[in-house]
Amino acid sequence: MTFRDLLPARTDFQYNFAFLDEGAKREVRRALLKAVAIPGHQVPFASPELPVARGWGTGGLQVTMSLVGPDDVLKIIDQGCDGSVNAVNLRKLLVATTGVRTTFDSREATLLQSRHRMPEIPMAEGQIAVLQVPLPEPLRLVEPSEVETRRMHAEGDYARMWVSLYEDVVQNGSVSISWGYPCRVNDSYIMSPSPLPRWDLHKLHNARQLTLLGAGREKRVYAVPPYTSVRPLEFEDLPFTVENFAGMSCARCGSTDTFLDEIYDETTGRSSRVCSDSGYCDLVREGATGARKALHG
Amino acid sequence: MGYVAVQGGIAAIENSQALNRYLRMRGSSVPLSIAQIMEQMGPLVDRVMSEGGLYSPFHAALAVKQASGDSIEASFLLRAYRSTLRRMVDSLPVRSDRMRILRRISSAFKTIPGGQVLGSASDYEQRILDFSLAHETEKTQREVVQEFERSLAYGVLSDAGPLEPESFLKVVDLLREQGLVPPALAPTADPAAPTDITQHSTELPLDRSGRLQMLARAETGGVLALAYSSMRGYGSVHPTIAELRVGHVRVQIPHPFRPGENVTIGWILLTEVEVVASVQRSDAEEKPVFSLGYGACFGHNEVKAISMAVLDRAMKSSSPHAPAEDQEFVLLHTDGIESSGFCSHFKLPHYVTFQADLDRLRDLRGNAE
Numbered sequence: 001m002t003f004r005d006l007l008p009a010r011t012d013f014q015y016n017f018a019f020l021d022e023g024a025k026r027e028v029r030r031a032l033l034k035a036v037a038i039p040g041h042q043v044p045f046a047s048p049e050l051p052v053a054r055g056w057g058t059g060g061l062q063v064t065m066s067l068v069g070p071d072d073v074l075k076i077i078d079q080g081c082d083g084s085v086n087a088v089n090l091r092k093l094l095v096a097t098t099g100v101r102t103t104f105d106s107r108e109a110t111l112l113q114s115r116h117r118m119p120e121i122p123m124a125e126g127q128i129a130v131l132q133v134p135l136p137e138p139l140r141l142v143e144p145s146e147v148e149t150r151r152m153h154a155e156g157d158y159a160r161m162w163v164s165l166y167e168d169v170v171q172n173g174s175v176s177i178s179w180g181y182p183c184r185v186n187d188s189y190i191m192s193p194s195p196l197p198r199w200d201l202h203k204l205h206n207a208r209q210l211t212l213l214g215a216g217r218e219k220r221v222y223a224v225p226p227y228t229s230v231r232p233l234e235f236e237d238l239p240f241t242v243e244n245f246a247g248m249s250c251a252r253c254g255s256t257d258t259f260l261d262e263i264y265d266e267t268t269g270r271s272s273r274v275c276s277d278s279g280y281c282d283l284v285r286e287g288a289t290g291a292r293k294a295l296h297g
Numbered sequence: 298m299g300y301v302a303v304q305g306g307i308a309a310i311e312n313s314q315a316l317n318r319y320l321r322m323r324g325s326s327v328p329l330s331i332a333q334i335m336e337q338m339g340p341l342v343d344r345v346m347s348e349g350g351l352y353s354p355f356h357a358a359l360a361v362k363q364a365s366g367d368s369i370e371a372s373f374l375l376r377a378y379r380s381t382l383r384r385m386v387d388s389l390p391v392r393s394d395r396m397r398i399l400r401r402i403s404s405a406f407k408t409i410p411g412g413q414v415l416g417s418a419s420d421y422e423q424r425i426l427d428f429s430l431a432h433e434t435e436k437t438q439r440e441v442v443q444e445f446e447r448s449l450a451y452g453v454l455s456d457a458g459p460l461e462p463e464s465f466l467k468v469v470d471l472l473r474e475q476g477l478v479p480p481a482l483a484p485t486a487d488p489a490a491p492t493d494i495t496q497h498s499t500e501l502p503l504d505r506s507g508r509l510q511m512l513a514r515a516e517t518g519g520v521l522a523l524a525y526s527s528m529r530g531y532g533s534v535h536p537t538i539a540e541l542r543v544g545h546v547r548v549q550i551p552h553p554f555r556p557g558e559n560v561t562i563g564w565i566l567l568t569e570v571e572v573v574a575s576v577q578r579s580d581a582e583e584k585p586v587f588s589l590g591y592g593a594c595f596g597h598n599e600v601k602a603i604s605m606a607v608l609d610r611a612m613k614s615s616s617p618h619a620p621a622e623d624q625e626f627v628l629l630h631t632d633g634i635e636s637s638g639f640c641s642h643f644k645l646p647h648y649v650t651f652q653a654d655l656d657r658l659r660d661l662r663g664n665a666e
Contacts, residue, residue: 021383046496048495049373049379053634134639179649197652259649
């Protein structure tokens with residue numbers, strides 16, 4: 001045998017549609033069905049290696065790959081932005097292996113894969129949000145062992161979680177968790193809502209879309225079906241709050257009710273604010289003033 | 298300015314990839330051939346096969362070339378390629394007592410049945426930089442090879458080692474005959490459907506087969522660090538190497554058409570280690586026995602196989618108190634692909650989460666904007 005014999009005969013070697021083989025996709029879908037049936041429950045799955053590094057969205061990517069069909073329209077965002085380097089990279093891989101159409105307009109997408117954000121425009125029935133999750137276990141905050149956290153979920157033993165929130169309030173005056181804020185899903189399991197900022201949590205609660213969450217490295221998928229309650233853990237006398245952007249507006253589109261990123265001018269060093277959701281920001285700019293209401297309708 | 302412009306991201310990635318390729322190619326030397334890597338960087342190729350979880354020297358060497366020699370990156374390339382391969386069949390357990398030995402040593406006994414074979418090892422080399430290597434030519438290469446082969450009584454040295462023996466007695470078998478180590482366990486799982494860590498996510502506690510599989514794909518430096526912690530003080534495993542073997546073993550599968558018959562699909566190079574460690578006593582009634590640890594990995598990688606054996610032993614501890622004795626700690630933190638991926642993901646933008654952090658901090662400081 002020579003080295004040449006080992007080389008693939010064709011240089012344009014084709015991978016399967018959406019990279020994963022059909023057996024692997026079916027395995028992911030089986031896990032997803034279970035996840036949808038038990039909202040907020042983390043379902044283990046095999047999570048084979050992808051050509052993208054662990055921690056870079058392999059969980060979300062496997063969910064998308066196992067669901068995408070030739071007629072789907074994809075939107076891939078990272079930090080709310082279609083052009084963020086990792087979103088570009090994931091989109092390139094998905095387009096190269098499927099040839100499906102992509103969009104920057106969240107309303108057009110049938111499948112929307114995101115890291116750290118939900119789009120500003122509430123999603124509709126029939127749309128699927130796929131969230132990339134680095135750390136699926138909300139109880140990791142209080143318990144390092146996986147064996148132990150699985151037991152705690154099974155028994156609904158969430159006392160230590162509540163105590164940790166209480167201690168946080170005692171020490172800091174309010175809950176200091178900024179993202180990935182623990183939520184109770186369907187009044188049952190406590191779930192880590194990807195690392196969404198608190199701003200986005202209401203977009204999961206009684207939502208019209210199906211939300212699927214994939215953690216590739218930790219090999220877990222979980223789901224929030226449409227019209228399912230997602231309530232952040234809060235005390236009766238200390239309500240949950242979201243990020244405060246009072247008095248600020250987007251320097252590009254003028255929106256005053258979006259999640260705003262703080263940016264610093266490269267030359268003057270002066271700070272300003274822009275929409276984190278770049279697709280939304282562009283729509284508002286194109287549609288000129290008053291677009292925000294129209295977009296939501 | 299300052300905004301993450303859509304076109305900017307796409308162009309930046311493409312330019313970065315082009316730069317990467319350019320930097321690998323721009324020197325005055327000729328491009329590395331896959332054959333050169335396979336033949337002259339054996340340990341690196343072996344390490345990539347082992348951590349990538351795919352036995353294919355050609356693909357591992359290609360990955361090494363593509364990754365410019367970065368072993369974790371190369372293992373990652375191979376692991377991702379592996380995901381695309383169809384699973385056809387489970388092979389039968391390999392018979393390592395029929396290994397075609399290239400090297401076999403015991404630090405427990407001076408002489409062992411079948412004899413010790415030092416083989417190729419750098420253990421007793423003085424680590425002095427050999428500047429003559431800087432001037433090697435194809436002529437020196439020929440001379441070295443011819444001179445060595447002339448010195449052999451039996452001509453050319455076979456890559457695969459000596460012929461396959463009928464079977465040989467392992468040092469552990471010797472001890473077992475005297476009742477000094479625990480009896481061999483009968484396979485607990487159905488041999489036709491073994492635990493397969495690539496098909497299911499890790500459900501802890503993992504059975505021993507699953508633990509050994511995870512260690513077999515673990516990153517060499519990762520298992521070494523944790524095994525060293527156990528040897529040095531955080532734990533109690535002070536191993537004696539009963540036996541370390543390096544050689545080729547036959548891989549067989551059930552014949553697809555003739556029931557009851559097996560067919561050989563190839564040979565793989567394997568490093569296999571058994572360590573004997575401190576005395577254990579399962580209950581006061583029984584006589585004490587040595588405890589055992591086992592390690593085996595693709596290719597020639599002795600540090601990894603020994604570290605695996607030490608960790609296998611450490612994880613059997615009935616009352617874990619050191620990190621290396623806790624299987625969750627060991628198994629979930631030694632996979633090079635997962636740990637390096639997560640480590641490098643921190644380079645991704647975290648604008649949104651950091652903005653949320655800023656909001657909380659400003660709020661806690663009582664001076665929210």
